[in-house]
Amino acid sequence: MITSQMVKDVARNCGADIVGIGSMDRFEGAPLQYDPRYIMPEAKAIIGLGFRIHRGLLRGIEEGTYFAAYPAMGYANINDVYAPMVLREVGNFIEDNGHEAFLYSNGSVRLGCGIGKPVAPGKPKPDVFLHFRIAGVICGMGEIGYSKMFLTPEFGPRQRLAFILTDAPLEPDPLFEGKICDGCMKCVRACPGKAISKDEKVRVTVAGKELAWGQINDRKCSTAYQAGTREINPFMPSEEVAATIDGIINDTGEKGEKGMTSYTGNVWGYLRENVPYIKRCWESFHHPATICGGRGCIRACMSHLEERGVLKNKFEAPFRRRKEWKLQPEAAAAVNA
Numbered sequence: 386m387i388t389s390q391m392v393k394d395v396a397r398n399c400g401a402d403i404v405g406i407g408s409m410d411r412f413e414g415a416p417l418q419y420d421p422r423y424i425m426p427e428a429k430a431i432i433g434l435g436f437r438i439h440r441g442l443l444r445g446i447e448e449g450t451y452f453a454a455y456p457a458m459g460y461a462n463i464n465d466v467y468a469p470m471v472l473r474e475v476g477n478f479i480e481d482n483g484h485e486a487f488l489y490s491n492g493s494v495r496l497g498c499g500i501g502k503p504v505a506p507g508k509p510k511p512d513v514f515l516h517f518r519i520a521g522v523i524c525g526m527g528e529i530g531y532s533k534m535f536l537t538p539e540f541g542p543r544q545r546l547a548f549i550l551t552d553a554p555l556e557p558d559p560l561f562e563g564k565i566c567d568g569c570m571k572c573v574r575a576c577p578g579k580a581i582s583k584d585e586k587v588r589v590t591v592a593g594k595e596l597a598w599g600q601i602n603d604r605k606c607s608t609a610y611q612a613g614t615r616e617i618n619p620f621m622p623s624e625e626v627a628a629t630i631d632g633i634i635n636d637t638g639e640k641g642e643k644g645m646t647s648y649t650g651n652v653w654g655y656l657r658e659n660v661p662y663i664k665r666c667w668e669s670f671h672h673p674a675t676i677c678g679g680r681g682c683i684r685a686c687m688s689h690l691e692e693r694g695v696l697k698n699k700f701e702a703p704f705r706r707r708k709e710w711k712l713q714p715e716a717a718a719a720v721n722a
């Protein structure tokens with residue numbers, strides 16, 4: 386019979402940086418569309434795997450001199466190459482021992498969740514969405530910070546997750562009882578998309594534990610995370626695009642300050658069509674550009690956690706070594722994209 390320790394050893398030997406195991410009953414109360422027990426009704430355990438984003442991958446954006454490493458190696462490589470290989474190896478081990486392994490990578494959600502028709506009454510619409518950050522909590526790997534980023538004691542906000550559902554009866558880890566986020570609000574202040582509310586909170590209860598985080602405006606985050614703003618995007622192709630992005634972030638409505646027009650269509654499609662750097666990222670890595678580089682929710686957060694000395698992954702030098710750069714507003718538009 387396989388044990389939790391055996392699965393953890395295999396996962397670590399294959400390259401996972403963090404491993405946690407949760408029981409499926411911890412999903413009790415999850416909305417139908419977000420309940421992975423509908424994917425594998427006989428599942429007894431969920432295995433969470435964490436893969437570090439190297440701190441150095443954020444260096445080029447921090448210095449303003451190299452933006453491709455983070456989407457290439459910090460997103461696409463982990464989500465589409467490395468994590469699936471580790472998932473596969475752990476899955477092999479589980480299935481070689483007579484149990485099923487359902488491998489759920491971060492790329493699985495890109496086909497669309499809940500967009501099909503239920504195949505029978507009482508079933509959710511395909512595809513069911515696994516809420517990664519809540520699943521991380523269920524696996525005892527860490528907590529959800531105020532920014533809604535998943536935080537671990539090892540790397541703070543600096544990892545990506547992948548999961549396996551299995552009918553192997555694995556012993557679960559306890560829920561994480563520590564406290565990483567101290568509510569400093571540096572994520573809120575540094576977010577270029579003004580996407581994290583400082584007052585409004587989302588509250589959910591998972592496995593008897595109350596979780597809360599700041600309300601995120603997905604539209605603003607999607608825009609700023611991919612394209613930044615005129616102050617932080619050295620690839621901004623035109624004043625018109627910069628004004629549209631300003632319009633979305635500032636919610637200026639139809640005609641806002643300086644005549645900016647808020648864009649009401651599909652943000653992802655707009656950015657892909659109108660920002661050549663983002664289009665090239667999609668074509669090269671099947672991932673959007675990340676011009677923001679998590680200025681608030683990753684870099685400001687991580688710097689703060691490192692200063693407090695609460696992360697296990699230690700470095701000799703602090704991450705933030707210079708004052709944060711910002712482009713002059715007049716230089717932000719109409720550069721060579």
Ligand code: SF4
Nearest residue numbers: 576578606677681682
């Ligand atoms: S990714 Fe960027 S825009 Fe989105 S919440 Fe984080 S700091 Fe804000």
